[in-house]
Amino acid sequence: MWYLKEYDPIKAGSIDGTDTEPHDAAVDRATQSQYRPPHFLKTDPNCTVFVGRLSFDTVESALKTHFEKYGDITSVSIIRNQVTGLSQGYGFVSFALEKDAKYAYKEANKSVLDDHVILVDFERSRVMADWVPRRLGGGFGGKKDSGQLRFGARDRPFKPPASSHVRIPYEQKFSDTWKYHHSPGVQAAEVCQMMATDTHIRPVPLHTDTLITITVRDSAMSIIEKSHPAKDSAYF
Numbered sequence: 001m002w003y004l005k006e007y008d009p010i011k012a013g014s015i016d017g018t019d020t021e022p023h024d025a026a027v028d029r030a031t032q033s034q035y036r037p038p039h040f041l042k043t044d045p046n047c048t049v050f051v052g053r054l055s056f057d058t059v060e061s062a063l064k065t066h067f068e069k070y071g072d073i074t075s076v077s078i079i080r081n082q083v084t085g086l087s088q089g090y091g092f093v094s095f096a097l098e099k100d101a102k103y104a105y106k107e108a109n110k111s112v113l114d115d116h117v118i119l120v121d122f123e124r125s126r127v128m129a130d131w132v133p134r135r136l137g138g139g140f141g142g143k144k145d146s147g148q149l150r151f152g153a154r155d156r157p158f159k160p161p162a163s164s165h166v167r168i169p170y171e172q173k174f175s176d177t178w179k180y181h182h183s184p185g186v187q188a189a190e191v192c193q194m195m196a197t198d199t200h201i202r203p204v205p206l207h208t209d210t211l212i213t214i215t216v217r218d219s220a221m222s223i224i225e226k227s228h229p230a231k232d233s234a235y236f
Contacts, residue, residue, distance in 0.1 A: 002168045004152035005178045006129040009138050012150045017158040030137030037126045043075050043094040045126035047101045052090040055114040066113045067093045071100025
């Protein structure tokens with residue numbers, strides 16, 4: 001299994017992430033869409049988790065109670081139809097601390113709330129590079145009978161590519177590490193701290209006299225291990 005690092009509608013529409021052409025009209029629409037994340041929200045996107053597959057009867061107070069065990073909550077919202085006021089079946093929970101959001105991400109996924117097994121993921125609209133929401137043909141997940149499944153996230157990871165020649169970068173083999181590769185402002189020390197404290201990020205075994213070079217380019221981060229002399233390298 002592997003996961004998208006930056007959103008690509010064509011790859012998300014592919015079961016193994018190798019498609020190069022849109023396979024349905026919605027994917028084609030997503031490739032032509034320009035999504036602007038909401039700027040009016042006051043919550044911290046890095047402290048916010050997305051909660052999906054909610055019962056349509058679940059209310060904000062029940063959602064808050066369910067997540068309070070993971071840390072101090074600053075905001076809870078359930079997305080509702082603007083006309084009818086009915087729940088759309090998903091919402092967001094924001095925590096005071098990012099570590100609590102990470103804790104909820106790890107522990108609350110597939111827990112049961114109001115007889116529904118819920119999906120918990122980090123918020124992507126304000127964090128994931130090039131994000132396109134479901135209403136514009138993008139997003140993740142979906143129902144099999146719709147014929148518009150989207151892959152590459154925690155809910156539906158990519159399957160291993162059929163071709164053995166397709167190389168999957170190391171960090172894309174972990175469902176949450178996309179979150180640590182979105183920002184060109186992340187410094188080397190912060191990345192090393194993430195590697196040291198996050199159980200989802202596996203440090204690369206280093207050789208003797210190894211130089212670690214961290215490069216940030218085009219909103220993507222790569223950590224390259226280079227041995228001396230510089231003839232052997234591994235992509236993290």
